[in-house]
Amino acid sequence: MRAFRLQDWLTDPVLTEVATPDPGPGEVLVRIGGAGVCHSDLHVIREFEPGQLPWRLPFTLGHENAGWVASVGPGVRGLEPGLPVAVYGPWGCGACDRCLQGVETYCERPDQAPVVQGGAGLGLDGGMADYLLVPSARHVVPLPDGLDPVTAAPLTDAGLTPYHAVRRSWAKLTPSATAVVIGIGGLGHLAVQIVKATTAARVVAVDTRPEALELARRSGADVAVAAGDDVAAVVRDETAGQGADVVLDCVGSDATLSLAVSIGRVLGDLTIVGLGGGRVPMSFFSVPFELSVQTTYWGSRPELVEVLRLAARGLLHTEVHRFSLDDVTDAYRALEEGTLTGRAVVTP
Template identity: 65%
Template sequence: MKALRLEHWQSPAVLRDVDRPEPGPGEVLVQVGGAGACHSDLHLMHEFGEGQLPWSPPFTLGHENAGWVHTLGDGVTGLEPGQPVAVVGAWGCGTCERCRADLETYCDHPERTRAPGGGGGLGLDGGMAEFLLVPDARHLVPLPDGLEPVHAAPLTDAALTPYHAVRRSWGKLGPGATAVVIGVGGLGHLGIQVLHATTAARIIAVDPRESARDLAKRSGADLVLAPGDALAATVREATGGIGADVVLDFVGSDETLLSAAAMVRQLGDLTLVGLGGGTLPVSFFSPPYEVSVQSTYWGNRHELVEVLDLASRGLLHAEVRVFGLEEAVTAYELLAAGAIDGRAVIAP
């Protein structure tokens, strides 16, 4: 079968012929229906090097995946061939305290997994191929009726990650609160929808691209802004001089982190999701008093179930641009050039 492979750090992915995997005991072979192209893959291709992550190439890309159950390994019950499923992406050991608490992103026994903190597409072979080998049936969530794999795939990361991040701040997002989303790409446009569907907050979205700001409006933002020197002051003005209760940074550059710190209010949350490589100086006087600064990583199985439920009720909808596997390299080039609105999804 064809697969989009990351063969080395610091190199673009390439389409190769690989053997179709066979599911062993407990494993499930999934026929891929959609695999989202995440900006993290661009960081993998162009920025990371040996030793920076706990795993290395070669592997097939594609860590946000959905499709249909194809073949069940020995002993797998509760799934039927042909059944549409979404894949929970982080594959921990499954037995430690964290994994049993549905926190496989932070498995306590990385030595028991082959890709600590990762999974298919992040250390192990992912979904940018005709078939994906899933090492345990617990990583599969049946799709609700009416949700196609091509739209479900981005929900497993581009929606799940903001859902996990927003959830941490639910207590600060009641009526009268303001949330700011910085970066309205794959994650950001779904982050706005998550805020809209699960909180009462007023939503301000920031992106330099006009088409992304249009997407932000369609996704439920109340106010859209372009970044620039006046950004933090404009957010303060729009919040009666107070600042935003929660700022979600889906870019993570020096510039976005500094403006996030300048627009968040006292006791607010500054949540860093983007891997833009920026740093934020922290002193007693900045960010404002008692702001919680946190990074967040991906999400959990039960959160994905909730995300899929919101999508099945029409409250979350990934805006997708679909590419064939042959066009996957082009899709990443377009993503790198800022020419994708919403999410590029590879449908093999």
């Protein structure tokens, strides 16, 4: 089968031929229908030197995956060949407190997991291939009626990650609240929809690109403002001077975090969504009182089920740009150049 593999650190991945795996006990082989192209892959490809990550090379990229059950190993029940499924990407030990809660992103026994702090496409073979071998049936989630694998694939990360961030702030997203989403890309355009679908809060969207701001409006944003304008003034006007109850920074840079702090409300939430960086200047007066600042990583398996059901009901729509597996390098190039709006999905 074909697979898009990272062969060595700080080198471009290559499309190559590898053997199609056979599922062993408890394993599931998924025929890939869609694999999302995520910006975090570029961090893995471009930034990490040998020894920085506890992963072995080579491995196939692709951590946003959906398709159809191809075959199952001994002991697997309830997953028949041909069943459309999504794959929960983070793979923990399955036995610690966090894994038992379905939050395998925060596995507390990573030495017992298939790969330390990773999963499909992150240290182990992912879905940028014709087939994906999933090491446990618990990571395979049947798709609700009306949802196809191409649509579902990006929801496993680009949908799940902002959903987890929004969900943890639900108590602050009241009908009188305002949420600000900074960066309307693959995660951001879904973050806007998630806030609108699950709360009654108003949404202000911020981006540098006119096409991204238009996508934000189509996604339900009440206000879309260019980052070059006085965003803080706009937010003050929209909130009667109080600031945003929840800020979701889907970029993660010094500039966006500085903006986020300047528009946050006392007792509000500021969450960095995705694999971003940046610094928050901390002092007694530099941050609104009791503004909680946190990072999140992906989401839980039960939350993935909720995201898929929202999409099946038509409440979430991913702006998808399809690429064949032969054109996967073009997809990553477009992502790196910033010419994509929405999410690129590779469809073997």
